[in-house]
Amino acid sequence: MSKDLQFDLKKSESAQMSVQDKRNMRAMMKKIEDATGVNRLEDVLQKELKHEETTSTLLDMQKALQSKLYMLYAKRDNLSAQVEECQGSGVFVGSST
Numbered sequence: 815m816s817k818d819l820q821f822d823l824k825k826s827e828s829a830q831m832s833v834q835d836k837r838n839m840r841a842m843m844k845k846i847e848d849a850t851g852v853n854r855l856e857d858v859l860q861k862e863l864k865h866e867e868t869t870s871t872l873l874d875m876q877k878a879l880q881s882k883l884y885m886l887y888a889k890r891d892n893l894s895a896q897v898e899e900c901q902g903s904g905v906f907v908g909s910s911t
Contacts, residue, residue: 847853850861 843855846858850858852858852861
């Protein structure tokens with residue numbers, strides 16, 4: 815376990831924790847350190863906040879693109895209807911596909 819993480823845990827330990835609570839906290843922080851690659855609690859929190867911000871941005875982009883897609887579908891349907899109308903009125907001469 816890194817010195818930064820140990821220092822953070824020692825600060826927490828001063829707040830009258832049971833021995834089992836201390837062991838659980840150490841184990842939890844070790845798992846977080848192994849999973850995230852960061853060794854300070856502040857870095858873990860910062861990484862999580864950045865992840866949430868990225869997720870929010872991606873969801874906003876998804877909504878915008880979905881709206882644009884629906885608009886393009888409507889435009890396509892409108893143009894298809896216009897083409898059918900023109901074909902039906904004889905504007906287009908030749909073979910139809």
